[in-house]
Amino acid sequence: MLEETGIRPYMNAHDTYTVYGGSRMGRDALEAMKEISEIFVDMYEVQRILGKKIAALTKNEGAYITNGAAGGLMLAAAVCMAKGSMYRYRKFPDTGNGPDEAILLHCQHNAYDKAIESSGARIIEIGDSDETREYELEEAIGDKTAAVFYFVSSLYERASMPLEKVIKIAHGKEIPVVVDAAAQLPPVENFWKFTEMGADLVIFSGGKTLCGPQDSGVILGRRDLIEDCIRFGAPSHGICRSCKASKEAMAGLYAAIKAYVEKDQEKEYQRLYSMAIQVKTELDGVCGIKAAIREKGPVGQSYPRTFLDLPFHISAEKLKESMRKRHIYIGLEQGNTIYISPLNLKQHELETVIETLKNCLMESQEETL
Numbered sequence: 001m002l003e004e005t006g007i008r009p010y011m012n013a014h015d016t017y018t019v020y021g022g023s024r025m026g027r028d029a030l031e032a033m034k035e036i037s038e039i040f041v042d043m044y045e046v047q048r049i050l051g052k053k054i055a056a057l058t059k060n061e062g063a064y065i066t067n068g069a070a071g072g073l074m075l076a077a078a079v080c081m082a083k084g085s086m087y088r089y090r091k092f093p094d095t096g097n098g099p100d101e102a103i104l105l106h107c108q109h110n111a112y113d114k115a116i117e118s119s120g121a122r123i124i125e126i127g128d129s130d131e132t133r134e135y136e137l138e139e140a141i142g143d144k145t146a147a148v149f150y151f152v153s154s155l156y157e158r159a160s161m162p163l164e165k166v167i168k169i170a171h172g173k174e175i176p177v178v179v180d181a182a183a184q185l186p187p188v189e190n191f192w193k194f195t196e197m198g199a200d201l202v203i204f205s206g207g208k209t210l211c212g213p214q215d216s217g218v219i220l221g222r223r224d225l226i227e228d229c230i231r232f233g234a235p236s237h238g239i240c241r242s243c244k245a246s247k248e249a250m251a252g253l254y255a256a257i258k259a260y261v262e263k264d265q266e267k268e269y270q271r272l273y274s275m276a277i278q279v280k281t282e283l284d285g286v287c288g289i290k291a292a293i294r295e296k297g298p299v300g301q302s303y304p305r306t307f308l309d310l311p312f313h314i315s316a317e318k319l320k321e322s323m324r325k326r327h328i329y330i331g332l333e334q335g336n337t338i339y340i341s342p343l344n345l346k347q348h349e350l351e352t353v354i355e356t357l358k359n360c361l362m363e364s365q366e367e368t369l
């Protein structure tokens with residue numbers, strides 16, 4: 001197919017991005033998808049059976065499979081606004097005079113909160129870029145509040161209120177807390193960490209580190225709310241009908257989660273770490289590069305990446321562009337720095353990335369001489 005259509009393969013030394021096609025699906029996921037693709041099913045039954053299995057694997061009360069973390073945000077918002085009423089749900093995005101406010105920390109405002117609004121919810125921001133104060137959350141909660149949404153990311157930590165505190169205040173007023181942890185794997189413990197803290201619903205993307213179908217995601221959490229996800233979510237009619245997950249995506253995600261939870265996490269970390277070391281060893285000192293390993297992903301996940309500080313006469317942006325022209329995506333960091341993430345690379349691809357990077361470096365070195 002690739003040859004016939006002319007679709008060109010890229011290597012991903014950057015990170016798991018939808019625009020690059022997400023991640024590489026695992027064998028287990030692909031096999032599960034193929035197997036279920038050949039039969040007809042009862043979709044509600046598939047959702048319940050796989051949901052129960054995923055809940056057990058992730059140590060949660062319940063699980064609902066959706067078409068991605070963004071679709072999960074939309075459904076979670078709808079469920080919190082409907083409060084069990086199918087009548088109200090079917091009218092969304094017209095929320096009438098029901099509770100339709102989604103409270104969000106201003107410092108966590110990001111590209112994905114449109115998914116909350118797409119349900120008909122209105123976002124009420126609290127706090128500022130420096131700080132979020134307890135009284136702001138306390139006073140923002142009122143009759144119109146449907147839920148508090150919390151985006152977990154190391155990028156927002158400084159100005160955020162800790163999740164535990166948000167949960168305590170929201171629960172004091174009987175308001176559910178929905179956590180977007182879409183990219184928060186590894187560590188695998190995050191599957192249960194936030195719900196153990198008391199979060200009511202927690203959302204993960206299936207198409208990132210889980211290596212499930214790119215168009216899959218899961219909502220984990222409270223049994224009664226997951227029951228409403230099943231009632232209101234696709235294939236039911238209503239706004240979330242456009243967040244439909246196919247039986248193939250559902251089976252693929254289940255198989256991916258199972259494989260991920262059963263994987264030897266320590267061994268996987270060591271595999272990635274040795275790749276990070278290889279990049280450091282082979283590039284440190286080349287053309288004046290300073291290489292260092294950081295043991296965190298871009299939003300605080302626990303995996304290593306190698307950062308390469310470039311000398312001032314080599315532009316990081318131009319280097320990234322030269323690599324892209326050679327069909328390799330690399331990461332860009334502030335301060336004329338690039339990074340290589342091993343997360344989506346196979347060993348033989350890593351060799352190619354390092355070789356190509358050396359060639360590009362030599363080229364830009366020559367250009368400036």
Ligand SMILES: *Cc1c(COP(=O)(O)O)cnc(C)c1O
Pocket residue numbers: 018067068069070071112151180181182183204205206207214216217
């Ligand atoms: C990636 C991401 C999403 C969207 O995930 P999809 O599964 O692609 O819909 C939502 N929220 C956050 C914080 C993300 O990182």
